Amino acid sequence: MDLNYSDEQLLLKESAERFLKERYNFEKRGKIIGSETGLDAGIWVEMADLGWLALPFAEENGGLGGGQVEISLIMEAIGRVLMVEPYLASVILAGGMVEKLGSEEQRAKILGGLMAGTSRPALAHAERQMGFDLGNIATTATKNGGEFLILGEKMLVPGGPFADVFLVSARVEGALKLFAVPADASGMIRTEVKLVDGSRASDLVLDNVSVPASALLGAAADTLAEIEAAYDRANAALASEAVGIMDALMDATVAHTKERVQFGKPLAAFQALQHRMAEMAVKCQEARASALLATLSVDAPRAMRVRGVSGARAKIGKVSRVVAQEAIQLHGAMGFSEEMPIGAWFRRLYAIENSLGTTADHLKRYGEIIRDPVMLSGSLLRAPAHWSA
Incomplete structure (x- = not known):
């Protein structure tokens, strides 16, 4: 390949x-x-x-x-x-x-x-009790003539403050479905939430929000499976975003140590710091390889997709923290100043680590998949000829 x-x-x-x-x-x-x-x-x-x-x-x-x-x-x-x-x-x-x-x-x-x-649509799926169980949804949609009445709450909707339409997940007679709900729909309250990295999300309260039957997406589809696949595509994208941040941290740290002088020499001349930056570079390459595997796994059968995506998120969650902490240490206190992007990169990596599943969530999900000896020993990029999802 x-x-x-x-x-x-x-x-x-x-x-x-x-x-x-x-x-x-x-x-x-x-x-x-x-x-x-x-x-x-x-x-x-x-x-x-x-x-x-x-x-x-x-x-x-x-x-x-x-x-x-x-x-x-x-x-x-x-x-x-x-x-x-x-x-x-x-x-x-x-x-x-x-x-x-x-x-x-x-x-x-x-x-x-x-x-x-x-237009900027937003997926409103996560709820307070959900954790990383994507099917644990309490919001309901009740058929009422030619419309549905949606009742429930959504939390930390990404892109919510900027959305003109929300894709709201809700249970219809027990089955999970998705509805397109205008942002200005009567009965919906949108509260803006500022996140640790400076970005914004929204909490939603839907109090019998009325939408026409035509607002239902994919009436006959397995909506939960599609949401899980969408989360995996987004998680693979987050892995690539984290790689970009780690590379930026690495470049900024190397540049800083070449410019900063102590005891008459640039910091980059000290062997102990060279070793630390070499370790940072190794972690960046590990993250890049993991993100590439996630990228190439999103269209694979489910088990391979989970292995590639959650394996990458678990790995990157670990190594990105090391790189970010080293960058802060090697910059000193100035790394946290608002005038420099180091602290902002650090906070964004922290936000990524806790978005669409935490590092621990993805490690658990990855572990459940590789219990299968075929998955554990098989090719990373090709499904076995005798195996199917």
């Missing part, structure tokens, strides 16, 4: 890094986070013009037909600059669910607006 990037992928990687470096520096990010909206609508429209918002969607739906590898390149660049616009939430999570479960009309309306940069 050729694991090298194609010429088109290399071009995407270079253009994404160049665009975000020029248009999204650390100072601008600070202004966006401190603004009333917490989002730069102009950047979002530019991302649409560049084709990023259409990248993962099929050509028949108006998209560019890109895959998870292309998404990983965008997410690495996003990680480097700590972009807070809801690319993961709206494009990968919510957009992916609409493409998988939406009717032709729903895809045209929601995906069309998303790809044009005029």
